[in-house]
Amino acid sequence: MTVSRDSARFFGVGLGPGDPDYMTVRALKVLQGADRLVHFSKKGKRGNARTMVDAVIPPDPAREIALVYPITTEVTADDPAYGAAITPFYEESCARLAGELEAGRKVAVLCEGDPFFYGSFMHLWRRLAPRYPTEVVPGITGMSGCWTRAGVPITWGDDVLTVCPATLGAETLLQRLRATDAAVIMKLGRHLPKVRAVLQQAGLHERAVYVERGTMPDEFICPLPDKTDDDAPYFAMILVPGQGRRL
Known part of the structure; x- marks a missing residue:
């Protein structure tokens, strides 16, 4: 089946503070309908955002995209080494997600709390939202x-x-x-x-x-x-x- 680029949608989905019962109806609908479920994770660990929704969206390897941070708390954010590692990571992550969007897929980034409140999603949004139809689903903050x-x-x-x-x-x-x-x-x-x-x-x-x-x-x-x-x-x-x- 051929999928048109016109069907592409980029979502930032606020999952709420942790308990899946606090997730919004809209968030659940987006997760259920997405072709790809994207989550950030630390090396060697499953992403916290993905774990939060296990009760309502069981793991599905065919849909999952894990974006593994090259660095987290090893150095402080004001250390030049942090920017040198994390900026290319966001650029590469966006290139990867852009490939999915170019194929016409619905790509949902799972976000703890609210996507626009201290969220890594914002670094993806800044690069991809001008290029693809985008919806940000608000969530209860932590x-x-x-x-x-x-x-x-x-x-x-x-x-x-x-x-x-x-x-x-x-x-x-x-x-x-x-x-x-x-x-x-x-x-x-x-x-x-x-x-x-x-x-x-x-x-x-x-x-x-x-x-x-x-x-x-x-x-x-x-x-x-x-x-x-x-x-x-x-x-x-x-x-x-x-x-x-x-x-």
Whole structure:
């Protein structure tokens, strides 16, 4: 059967925070109808996004495309070595997906949370969306899933919320936290000791909440003062709820 290029569609599919029950109806429809399911992964590991949808979309080798990062946390993002490795990776990944799209296939990139919120998908979107019909399916963000599961209303009244990557330097992070009412600190991983120290300096440590793999099967939630070790995965965050006007 000949497939026309006109049938090509490029999708970025937000899967939500982890629990497949939080996936949208639109996301499920796109995944069910896609010719190719694309996910990012670390060397030697199955992609987290692909694992998230196993319950609703069983593995199918004929449909799967794994984009394996050449580098992840081995060096920091501001290290020239990081850009030297990751930029060609995105270029090569886009060339690979463009081949599928040129063949008229529907290509769906699986994205944790929302595709436009700290997502690797954006690097593909920037290169491919101008060339092919594209749809981005929004998803519940990881932080939304985490504060809901933790039972922590994050903003009240006129509270200002600041979202910070834990990769920021300590002084920059401190300035951001001192200038806001509520905060979410993402991409925790090995940065937990630094973030904990900054929160203590900012006087926010006691009201902070630690959430690990929120909504996922191995979810763990506790007040940050109760988290006494320094181990945290990438999929962990700290919530600092606002204390604004409550009626």
